[in-house]
Amino acid sequence: MAHEIETMAWAGDVPWHGLGIEVTSDLTPVQMMQAAELDWTVSKRPAYTLDEPEWHEKVNVMPVDGHHFIVRDSDNKILSHCGDDYVPIQNEQIFDFFKKFTDAGHMTMETAGSLRGGSKIWGLAKIAADFELAGGDEVKGYLLINQPHVAGEAMVIKFTPIRVVCNNTLTVALNDGGAAFRMPHIREFDMDVREAAEQALGLSKVRQQEFKEQAEFLASKSFKTESVMDYIAELYQPQLLIEKGKASAKDDFIMQEKFNKTSELVLQSIDQSPGSTLKAAKGTWWGALNGVTYIEDHKRRETSGGNALHSAWFGAGANRKAKALSKAVEYASAA
Secondary structure, rough: OOOEEEEEEEOOOOOOOOOEEEEEOOOOOOHHHEEEOOOOOEEEEEEEEEOOOOOOOOEEEEEEEEEEEEEOOOOOOOEEEEEOOOOOOOOHHHHHHHHHHOOOEEEEEEEEEHHHOOOEEEEEEEEEEEEOOOOOEEEEEEEEEEOOOOOOOEEEEOOOOOOOOOOOOOOOOOOOOOOEEEEEOOOOOOOOOOOHHHHHHHHHHHHHHHHHHHHHHHOEOOOOHHHHHHHHHHHHHHHHHOOOOOOOOHHHHHHHHHHHHHHHHHHHHHOOOOOOOOOOOOOOOOOOOOHHHHHHHOOOHHOOHHHHHHHHHHHHHHHHHHHHHHHHHHHHOOO
């Protein structure tokens, strides 16, 4: 179920998968990193190949130009393949960056761990960005830290609200990208980068307020079933809306059958997932958004385990949740 979670430490509530070790909530970021067994380094090492000599000649080991491996030094495990431009960023550099924020009382570390055999490192830090909607629907603010040891993927720190009643991780959908700080692995994590990251985290306060206003707006707008069906189609099967009436009768039937199963699952989540009966959620676009989010965060884990966690935070699930928020605001505005 949680096969992609390699190591993990957590403070507070027991995570859904029950893995990792429990720690106190007063750990520094580096102490949390150590508790989660992330206190290892990586290095970029050249790739080699063997030439093909005649049978009587000596075999030569030849370096491959432009090709390297990202290797975990503690066990020499290859985490990824990379090119010449890749610059490794160490786990301790990222976690140490947050020390000044925890020392000042602006945040506390709650979880840290690794996915996909150590190629994905994450941390989750609680920040002072909580708010409550009608009926006691509480949302807490977090920073999600994603440090991949993978070529082509950036280190990301982003504001991530979590709805308490169902533990949904809500993805902020902002077209200008201001909800997150991203740094590709093409330069050192030096003072200039640290200052840019600090400025981005300062802007996160603005994003937090924007998300609160969006949540309050969605909770004030009721939906109609027809609109919700179009909303579900846009998120899970947009080709149904585009190709309806254009495809062959057989293809149209197949698309419709697939959509019927998806829409049934989403509608059930909107009506029955934890928190669906709260005043802010019942029959509103806030409830519709959380119905989708609950599927991406929880239902997919029942079959995909750790892969679903990666998807919900960093992959296709996170992208769908971001789209779900922007589309919910769009439909609510038209209501």
